[in-house]
Amino acid sequence: MRGLQLPLSQTQRTRLQRAFEKLQSLSSKANSDASVTVADTIPVNYEDAFLKGHGTTELNGELVATVCGVVERINKLVYVRGLRARYKPEVGDIVVGRVVEVAQKRWRLEINFSQDAILMLSSMNMPDGIQRRRTALDELNMRSIFEENDVVCAEVRNFQHDGSLQLQARSQKYGKLEKGQLLIIDPYLVKKSKSHFHHLEQFGIDLILGRNGFIWVGEHVETRDSMVVDKPNSSEQSMVLEERNQTHTPLEMRQNICRVANAVRVLSTLGFSMDADLIMETVELSSSLKIDIHDMLGSEFHVLVAEREAERRSLMGKRRR
Amino acid sequence: MVGLSVGEKHFIQGGISQDLRLDCRKRLTYRPIYVETGIIPQAHGSARVRLGATDVIASVKAELGKPNALQPDKGKIAIFVDCSPTAAPMFEGRGGEELSTELSVALERCILGGKSGAGAGIDPTSLVVVEGKVCWDLYVDGLVISSDGNLLDALAAAIKAALSNTGIPKVDVAAEMTGDEQPEVNISDEEFLQFDTSGIPVIVTLTKVGKQYIVDATSEEESQMTSAVSVSVNRKGHVCGLTKRGGAGLDLSIILDMISVAKHVK
Numbered sequence: 001m002r003g004l005q006l007p008l009s010q011t012q013r014t015r016l017q018r019a020f021e022k023l024q025s026l027s028s029k030a031n032s033d034a035s036v037t038v039a040d041t042i043p044v045n046y047e048d049a050f051l052k053g054h055g056t057t058e059l060n061g062e063l064v065a066t067v068c069g070v071v072e073r074i075n076k077l078v079y080v081r082g083l084r085a086r087y088k089p090e091v092g093d094i095v096v097g098r099v100v101e102v103a104q105k106r107w108r109l110e111i112n113f114s115q116d117a118i119l120m121l122s123s124m125n126m127p128d129g130i131q132r133r134r135t136a137l138d139e140l141n142m143r144s145i146f147e148e149n150d151v152v153c154a155e156v157r158n159f160q161h162d163g164s165l166q167l168q169a170r171s172q173k174y175g176k177l178e179k180g181q182l183l184i185i186d187p188y189l190v191k192k193s194k195s196h197f198h199h200l201e202q203f204g205i206d207l208i209l210g211r212n213g214f215i216w217v218g219e220h221v222e223t224r225d226s227m228v229v230d231k232p233n234s235s236e237q238s239m240v241l242e243e244r245n246q247t248h249t250p251l252e253m254r255q256n257i258c259r260v261a262n263a264v265r266v267l268s269t270l271g272f273s274m275d276a277d278l279i280m281e282t283v284e285l286s287s288s289l290k291i292d293i294h295d296m297l298g299s300e301f302h303v304l305v306a307e308r309e310a311e312r313r314s315l316m317g318k319r320r321r
Numbered sequence: 322m323v324g325l326s327v328g329e330k331h332f333i334q335g336g337i338s339q340d341l342r343l344d345c346r347k348r349l350t351y352r353p354i355y356v357e358t359g360i361i362p363q364a365h366g367s368a369r370v371r372l373g374a375t376d377v378i379a380s381v382k383a384e385l386g387k388p389n390a391l392q393p394d395k396g397k398i399a400i401f402v403d404c405s406p407t408a409a410p411m412f413e414g415r416g417g418e419e420l421s422t423e424l425s426v427a428l429e430r431c432i433l434g435g436k437s438g439a440g441a442g443i444d445p446t447s448l449v450v451v452e453g454k455v456c457w458d459l460y461v462d463g464l465v466i467s468s469d470g471n472l473l474d475a476l477a478a479a480i481k482a483a484l485s486n487t488g489i490p491k492v493d494v495a496a497e498m499t500g501d502e503q504p505e506v507n508i509s510d511e512e513f514l515q516f517d518t519s520g521i522p523v524i525v526t527l528t529k530v531g532k533q534y535i536v537d538a539t540s541e542e543e544s545q546m547t548s549a550v551s552v553s554v555n556r557k558g559h560v561c562g563l564t565k566r567g568g569a570g571l572d573l574s575i576i577l578d579m580i581s582v583a584k585h586v587k
Binding site: 265 | 343
């Protein structure tokens with residue numbers, strides 16, 4: 001466990017230790033030999049032909065790991081997947097990024113990858129919703145859609161031949177994210193799941209789990225299909241925008257946003273995979289125990305969450321058997 | 322420092338005006354502070370302070386030197402802060418120099434008092450060995466490892482902790498000295514003179530965002546500030562120093578209000 005920078009009293013430390021041991025014993029069988037650190041030998045059958053993948057090297061006739069991580073085997077390929085590595089994108093992933101540059105006909109976004117991702121102007125819906133060729137005027141007005149430092153949600157489209165990433169934001173659910181906060185966690189904590197957009201009804205909050213480790217928690221925004229919008233509504237909308245600039249998020253929603261954000265922070269400190277259900281459970285745990293939002297970042301709550309998770313997993317294991 | 326979009330800035334300002342910041346602190350709540358002392362064994366005193374993600378180290382080294390001719394009964398103390406490039410990419414090379422000098426000057430003012438030595442937190446006369454000839458020079462160095470807002474408060478706390486951890490070696494002065502000769506001194510290996518740090522003030526920085534002030538701003542909140550006032554308050558509740566940063570002007574009544582808030586927070 002990476003050094004938890006929390007002041008734990010003796011009892012809290014023992015409780016946390018026990019919870020982690022329980023979790024480890026419950027995890028799947030191959031795990032104990034799977035995690036390696038640098039210069040550990042990788043257990044492999046040397047008679048079979050195998051391919052040496054990333055993170056391995058041959059030393060003195062033995063296969064040795066060069067990074068700390070988990071050993072993965074796919075057919076004959078043996079490689080070590082680093083844990084604290086940068087995000088490794090796959091086509092179709094939902095990512096949340098920040099615009100760093102507005103370039104010719106494209107935006108460059110930072111997504112915690114080795115290179116900045118590119119969002120082409122043509123991969124973005126026009127504000128009026130009409131499908132048409134992008135003209136030079138559109139190019140000049142790119143700033144009215146996204147500016148520098150805006151937070152954007154998009155989907156990975158493909159890789160270019162030079163290794164850079166292309167994104168697309170063609171659906172209504174993608175686009176600029178406002179009225180909320182961005183949390184940065186390790187990318188390996190967000191696993192691929194059916195849906196990365198979660199609308200938490202009872203709080204009225206949007207939770208977007210970007211696979212690159214950027215998590216957005218914010219007020220719920222109605223995804224309107226702009227094609228259906230007709231003229232009389234547009235003036236109303238521009239007025240609503242002005243008002244929105246004046247009014248702030250109501251206090252209760254802000255408290256909910258803070259609670260969810262703190263739940264995400266606690267789970268990332270403990271190293272648990274992010275899952276909307278898990279986050280909701282943590283939030284419910286905190287509100288049922290009447291823990292003050294600020295205390296959620298204290299050591300007591302961390303220990304409680306770890307114990308709860310250990311219990312939950314043991315229950316799931318028992319149910320399967 | 323990562324930029325913030327307009328929506329995020331609006332969110333932060335809204336939070337502060339509603340007394341619920343990004344990590345759910347109240348306006349006047351500090352982040353949890355962790356202090357470790359004695360981390361650098363070669364220095365005479367050292368401390369490391371972590372305030373959220375802000376991480377600073379302070380170390381104290383004492384050397385024998387000659388006192389200033391104008392003030393023969395006082396020792397010398399120098400405070401210097403260095404912002405390491407690991408804290409932020411803009412600190413690489415000469416980038417961090419402006420911030421370093423600003424912090425050093427602010428700390429010297431708050432802890433060492435004015436030019437005449439009035440209102441100092443440390444009594445320089447306790448540093449003298451032989452009047453007019455030999456005195457201790459204290460070099461206090463601060464290093465910023467990681468910056469997430471509120472550096473001044475963290476550095477002041479680190480310096481206070483380092484000084485409380487400092488042990489100045491006992492010095493034996495050989496007898497028989499004439500006129501201008503430098504006396505012989507024996508520095509014993511046993512360090513035993515501890516500093517009295519009860520007089521050293523603590524700095525509270527209030528950052529004004531919109532119409533409200535907050536205590537202990539993170540770097541995102543600091544990017545939104547219009548101005549900041551750092552008040553150094555000592556144990557008795559007296560104000561030892563005042564530093565104002567930021568371009569916007571402040572009404573006098575607001576400054577007095579902020580000072581009283583700082584005393585209250587302390």
